[in-house]
Amino acid sequence: MSERETWATRIGFVLAAIGSAVGLGNLWQFPFKTATNGGAAFVVFYLAAVLLVGFPAMLAEFVVGRRTNVNAVDAFSELGHRQWRAVGGLAVFTGFWILSYYNVVGGWVIRYIVGSATGAYFADPGSYFGAVSAGPGAVLAQALFLAVVVGIVALGIEDGIEKATKLMVPSIAVLLVALAAWVATLPGAGAGYAFFLSPDLGTMVENAPTIIPFAVGQAFFTLSLGMAIMVTYSSYVGSDDNMVVDGGVIVVTNTLVGILAGLVVFPILLTIGTEITTESGGAGALFVATAAGFSSVPFGRVFGVVFFGVVLIAALSSAISLLEVTVAYANDNYGVSRGRLAAAIGVGLFLLGLPSAWDTAWLTWFDRFAYQVFLPVSVLAMVGFVGWVLGRDAVDELRRGAESLDSFGPVWLWTLRVVVVAAIVGTLLLGINEMFLVENADFFQPL
Template sequence: MSDRETWATRPGFVLAAIGSAVGLGNLWQFPFKTATNGGAAFVVFYLVAVALVGFPAMLAEFVLGRRTHVNAVDAFSRLGHRKWRAVGGLAVLTGFWILSYYNVVGGWVLRYILGSARGAYFSDPAGYFGSVSAGLDAVVAQAVFLALVVGIVALGIEDGIEKATKVMVPSIVVLMVALAAWVATLPGAAAGYDFFLSPDPGAMVANAGTIIPFAVGQAFFTLSLGMAIMVTYSSYVGGDDNLVADGGAIVVTNTLVGILAGLVVFPILLTIGAEVTTGTGGAGALFVATAAGFGTVPFGRLFGVVFFGVVLIAALSSAISLLETAVAYANDNYDVPRHYLAPAIGVALFLLGLPSALDTAWLTWFDSFAYQVFLPLSVLATAVFVGWVLGRDAVAELREGTGGLGAGGEVWLWTVRVVVVAAIVLTLALGINEMFLVEDAGFFQPF
């Protein structure tokens, strides 16, 4: 096994974890899921899911990673529970699965940066999306985006991931704040804010069964849970780090960026009169409608480049974390340098992502399966292990570097044991029902 790297600084770990969380999950999935699941009603369920399920589950993954200082698969063997290695394997597989189509969307973003600079989509936003979202062009763009991700991960933890995210994360926050300030001047701003921030209690109750699995799934996706990322990243952390404070900083920053994304996207959509409440057209509609907005507002080319530039930075910061999980496993178990491992795994990802690049219906299917099956199963299994198998050893690990949590450690443990597990079981049941038992679920509807 190769010598294992560590983060050079504690802020390096926090920024890398924030970079993983603040990705397409915030800037693409969050606005899309909000639009297709009741607007502000979805936002309320999402915020509750982040606080009651996402944050405790993140700390569970932190504990598992730092206590073992190995990858997500071997962590269970290190703790003397080799039979649980399948849980780590599921997490790595989930991250690999997601990254395969994530690269395709990253390729779309590259094309939209170029399209913004040239004004290529202004005359026909829907036609432009159709031309870049599937087919040979999408395959090439996917390969370019993946090459960028592989290059950063191949450089290592300190020289690659840590240095990149120290630049990426502050850039995302600064640019999103600037975009939100600009969007506030648009004529559709008030209507956009109302759709995004004013929930209808009746709609929340009536649609709770449909909204909850997507809200919890969004919390997992945007916090990078269930994909072996937080286990892997925390495995490079020293014993004196305060995992609770670090996790809190990650959750708060990630949530703020998600809110900023909504404050940018929905005023643009309402300015051009887009019908956001129906969510028609799938996730591609977000690209189409946002592009149409930039085509009609002053300085649209400039702001289009800035907006999609921010999305690209966020996409890269998350993609490198997803690739790192697979690289970490291989690096811990085989005497092969990471600058060989990263490209080799990248080729496998490219091949798995080809169906999504050639037909957006496949991308829809990959994304739905990840949200409603892989992610809940992976987080559930990890929560059961940390809460009921590791138990009070997990509390002891969490207390390291905090100066003592008092009764807070026991509260966290029982939250993982009961609240997190129950919420995920409910989410999994609702998600499976939505996917496989409800007629016309739209499983293969293209964007």
């Protein structure tokens, strides 16, 4: 087994974790999930899910990773519960599943940067998306994006992931703030802000059973939970770091970036007169509609390049964390160089992603299974283990480096045991009902 790396600095860990969270979950998924699930009503449920479910669950993953200093599968053996290794295996598989179609969307972003620079989508944004989102061109773009991800992960924790995210995360924040300031000057900004930030109580009550599964799933996705990422990243952390504070910084930063993304996307949609309904979601909320917005404003090419450049940076920062999960497991168990492992796993990801690259209906299917089945089951298994099996040992681990928050531990533990578990079970049941039991449910609605 190769010697295990660690983060060079604490800020390196925090930025890497933020980079993992601040990805397509915020800049692609969050806007279109908001558009398809009641606008500001979805935002309210999402923020509640982040606070009550996401943050406690993140700390649970931190506990497992730092206490064992190994990958997400072997961590359970290190804790003396080898029979629970399947929980880690499910998390690793979930991350692998998600990254397979995530790479495809990353390929779209590359092509939209080129399309912005050349103005290729200005005449007909809808047709352009149809041309680049599926088929041989999408397969090649997927391969290009994946090759960049593999190259960064192959360089290692300190020289690859840490250095990359130290550049990526500040860049995302600065560019998004600049874009939000520009968008505020557009004629449709007020209507966009109202849709995004003014919840309707009637919509919240009436559509809660439909909205909640997507809101909780979004919290898991955007915080990189249920994919073994936070277990893996925290396994490279020193024993004296305050995981509560670090987790709080990650959650707050990630949420602010998601809100910023909404403040950019929805005013652009309203600027071109788009009527935001449940049919205006999907990838079109980011790609087709925003592309139409850039085609109709001054200096649209410049702003299009900047916007999709931000999306690309965010996509890369998340993708490298998803790949690192599988590489960490292999690196801990097999005597093969990191570079070869990353390349071999990349080939597997490419093959699994081929259906999504060839037809967006498959990407929709992969995404819905990830959101409504794999992520909630994976997070439920992890928090159930930490809350009810580790129990007081988990509290002791959380207190290391956080002695000033001594009273927080028991509150967190019972929140994990009761509130988080109940929320995830409810979400899972609602999601299964939505996917399998609702009349005329259709997995294969294209994006």
